Amino acid sequence: MAQAIPFRQASPLKASCNQCSLSNLCLPLAIEENDLDRLEDIVLQGRIFNRGEHIFDQSTPYRSCFAVKSGSIKTSIITESGEEQVTGFFMPGELVGLDSIGSEHYACTAKALERTSVCEFPIDKLEELTGKLPELQHHMYHLMSQEIQNSHQLAMLLSKNTAEERIAALLLSLSSRFQRRRMSPTNFSLPMARNDIANFLGLAVETVSRVFTRFQNQGIIKARGREVELLDIEALQMVSREFSRQCNN
Amino acid sequence: MAQAIPFRQASPLKASCNQCSLSNLCLPLAIEENDLDRLEDIVLQGRIFNRGEHIFDQSTPYRSCFAVKSGSIKTSIITESGEEQVTGFFMPGELVGLDSIGSEHYACTAKALERTSVCEFPIDKLEELTGKLPELQHHMYHLMSQEIQNSHQLAMLLSKNTAEERIAALLLSLSSRFQRRRMSPTNFSLPMARNDIANFLGLAVETVSRVFTRFQNQGIIKARGREVELLDIEALQMVSREFSRQCNN
DNA sequence: GTAGACACTTGATATGGATCAAATCGGACG
C-alpha cells in the first residue's frame, strides 16, 4: 500500500497551510487568505508518530497544541492509581491540547492510535497571533467552548444513557466526522480498540462487544474487527436518544 | 416575601471591579491596576435574580458571559425529551457561559439557586478587550481550559467511581471553593437540592440521601438538610480516590 | 510458518444502584 515516499522532508521548511487539504477544518478556516502566512510562520509541521507513541503526557511541560494532520489520537487522563480515563479521540483537522492552556503541564496524555502526523502550534506564538487576528481569537474561543460542550455531552451520555445508546452515539459522532472530511459516513474503520471505546464510554469491554454483536444481529451495522459499516443510520439515531448534538458540531 | 427594594439602580452606573471583594478570583485578577477601568467600561453590573429565575436558557441568543457576584447558579442541558443534565454549579467569582462562545444560542440553561447577583460581560466587547490585553486573553484561555478539565474530571467521576466516591468528591470540591473565598471549608450550606446533586453526579436522589446518612453514621460528616459540616476531611479524601484535581483547581 | 501475546467474543453469575412505595420532614402561606 504505502509506496516509498521519495523525499520525506525532515521537517522544517515552511508549512503551507494554504495548500493543506484540511485548511477548511483546521485553524486556517478562521484566517483571511493574506494573513495565512502569519500562521504558517509559527506552525511546526511534519512531526510523525508511530502507533502507540506519545505526543505528550501529563509530565510534559505545556508548550503547544497540535492539529492532527493524518492518523488519529486518543487523549486520556491517568490517575495516580494508574487507572486510565479516555477523554477523547481526535481525527484529522481537530485540535488537541486545548484543555491545558495556561497549565504548567499537559492535563492529559495524548497517544497516536496509528501512524499519525501533526502540526504543532507553540502556544506563546499562537496567543500572540490571536491577539492580532480577532477572527482567529474568536475561532479559538469557539473551539474551546465546543470542547466544553462535547465534554458535557459525554458526561450526559455517561450519566443518563444505556450501553446501546452510548455506542450508537459514538458511531454517529464518528460517522459525521468522517463525512466532514468527505469520506464515507457509513463505511469506515475504527481507529481505536474496543478497549478504548469501552473506557471512553464508561463500559466494560465485554459490554461493548456484546452491543456490537447485538446491533449486528439487528441488521443496524456490520462489523468485522475495526471495519464498520453503518447499515441503518436512522435506527442508530433512534437508539441514541441524544444524537442531535453529538452529530453536528 | 420580596419586600420592596427602595432604589434598585436599574443597572448602569460604572462598576468598580477595583473594589469588588472578588477581584482576586474573577477577571480582574488578570489585569494590571491601570487597565482595570477598561474592564469596568464594558461590564454591566448589578443584575439580580431570585431563586429559580433563569439567567439565560438554551433559546437565548448568546450575548454575554456572567460572573457570579453573590449567590449561586446551576447550569444544565435540557434535552428535546425534557430530561435535564446538570453540568455545573457556579459560586461567587466564577464565570458562567464559557461553553457557548461562538454559538448562536447558549449551550445550556443557567438558573439561580438562591438570590443571586451577577456581572455581565458582553462577549463582543470582551473579545475586543482580550485582543488588546494579552494577560486577559491568556486568562480567558486558562479559564476555558480549566472548564474543559473540570468537565473531564466529571466524566471520569461518572464513569469510574461509586456513589460514595462521587459524593465525597463533590463535597471536597465545594469545600475548597468555599475556602478560596475565605469561608469555612468545613461548615457550609449547600446551595443546591439533593435532586440537583443526584442529577449532576448521575445518581438517583435516593442514593444521594442514603450516602449522606451513611457518611453521617460513619462520623465523616454531619448534615441537617442543606447545612453540612465536614468532620473528617481526610476520610473524605480517602473515600474519593480521585480527589486531587477536583480540589485544587 | 509458528509461538506468543494481545484483541475480541461469548457465556454464567454477582452486585451497585435504580426503581417503586411509603413515611416523615420542613417551609410558605393562609
Add this chain to the structure above:
DNA sequence: CGTCCGATTTGATCCATATCAAGTGTCTAC
C-alpha cells in the same frame, strides 16, 4: 397554628451491566 406540597429519608425489590471465566481470532516477530 394548622395545612399543603415539595424535599428528603428509609425500606424492599429488580435489573443493567460489571465481573469472572473460557474460548477464538489475529497480528507480530523470529
